[in-house]
Amino acid sequence: MNEAQQEERQVGKVTLELDGHVAVVELRDPPANFFDRDVLAAVADAGERATAEGARAIVLCSQGRHFCAGARLADATGGLDPRASAAAVYEQAVRIFRFEIPVVAAVQGAAVGGGLGLACAADFRVAGPKSRFxxxxxxxxxxxxxxLSLTLPRIVGQTRAELMLYTGRALRGAEAYAAGLADRFAELGEERAAAVALARELAGAAPLAVRSMRATMRAGLLDRLEAALAHELDEQERLWRTEDAATGITASLERRDPVFRGR
Incomplete structure (x- = not known):
């Protein structure tokens, strides 16, 4: 791929732009940029295509106010087969985790639920003042x-990951950067530019060496990935049937605090 080459291709709600050795993969469904199986498949296709065409690093970003709010809650509980829907999403997630080149996520606004999972599938994250993890x-x-049961402890440490998961409390902007959840902190509106700059730095290193070291560093994560996703899905399916899940989802959709009864 020529250094000066720059082009953009779009599949559904995902675009791929190749600029030299950096690929920019963008979700385009603002403001929340929810994903489903097809959106993640398009992200995976874009990353694999970019790698095949000579990209050495990927910037994963989104159009609009937020990075990604995950899957729509209705997809988890209102579909004909929520387990099958989630399993199809996770099948595509595995493809994203198995990209061969480094990924930098530009997180403006919210990365919530599965959106946080998508951000944590990247090697590095860039945050700004209004980022929310x-x-x-x-x-x-x-x-x-x-x-997230695998990635979050790797990034922020076991205890902090447990605190985030058990309480659901968000880390915002500078706090996320201080915790190591973000690797760069940019000015408001400059998150993507900072992510591209980091990707260019990565792409300027010896590509064979970067790929080799990345494979070594991520081997433990990838070895455990599919088993972790299967366990998470089993537990999600079990808990989707509970009164607490119905309470929590309804409260979220109605933008009020839930009152859980442990059943």
Whole structure:
């Protein structure tokens, strides 16, 4: 791929732009940028295509106010087969985790639930003053997903990950950066530019060496990935049937605090 080459391709709600050795993969469904199986498949296709065409680093970003609010709650509880829907999402998530080149997520606004999982699938995250990283599953009444049981402790440490998961409390902007959940902190509106700058730095290193070291560093995560996703899905399916999950999801949709009864 020529260094000066720049083009953009779109599949559904996802675009791929190749600029030299950096690929920019963008979700385009603002403001929340929810995902489903097809959106994640398009992200996976874009990343794999970019790698095949010579990209050395990927910027994962979103259009509009927020990075990603995860899957729509109705997809988890209102579909004909919520387990099958979630399993299809996780199948595509595995493809994203298995990208061969580094990924930098530009997180403006919220990365919530599965959106946090998507951000944590990246190697690095860039935050800004209004970024919000939130594992809200306990406030919805069911188990975390998108392999956050693996990725979040790797990034912020076991105890901090447990605190985020058990309470559902968000880490915002500078607090996320201080906790190591974000690797760069940018001015408001400059999150993507900072992510591209980091991706260019990564792309400027010896590509074979970067790929080799990345494979070494992520081997433990990838070895455990599918088993972790399967366990998370089993627990999600079990808890979706509870009164607490119905309470939490309804309260979230109605923008009020839930009152859980432990059943």
């Amino acid at each position: 939130e594992a809200n599953f306990s406030r919805l009444g069911f188990h975390c997903g998108f392999a």
